[in-house]
Amino acid sequence: MDTKPSLSSLGCRRLGRVPDPQGRPRRLLAHLNSESCASDLLKAAKCLRNSSDPDAQTVFVNPDLDPACAKLAYEKREHRRKLRRERANSSNINNTPTPNTTATVDHKDPTSFQNSSSA
Numbered sequence: 001m002d003t004k005p006s007l008s009s010l011g012c013r014r015l016g017r018v019p020d021p022q023g024r025p026r027r028l029l030a031h032l033n034s035e036s037c038a039s040d041l042l043k044a045a046k047c048l049r050n051s052s053d054p055d056a057q058t059v060f061v062n063p064d065l066d067p068a069c070a071k072l073a074y075e076k077r078e079h080r081r082k083l084r085r086e087r088a089n090s091s092n093i094n095n096t097p098t099p100n101t102t103a104t105v106d107h108k109d110p111t112s113f114q115n116s117s118s119a
Helices: 035-050 067-094
Strands: 007-015 025-034 100-105 114-118
Touching: 025 114
Parallel strands: none
Antiparallel strands: 007 025, 100 114
């Protein structure tokens, strides 16, 4: 990551229970010197997901939101995930192979009709 954020005198602190019931690492609240440092860090954080380091790909940097904004952001993410799942399910349905059904007609005798199915 190209950005090295400037921490304020408040520094950083861990959030959450010790130990977390699901075994996840505790969140880290970092106090930065300015709003521009925070926005630079948030922009640079997107690069972590494209990193070749698998540990870096699991690091997420989020803005510190008040509870109402955090709930709205969560609902927005859930809606996006739902749409993505629905799209994936509909593409799976559309890509499901259908059995080949062919019909052969003898052009000399249009009354002869031979139907063959293969599954």
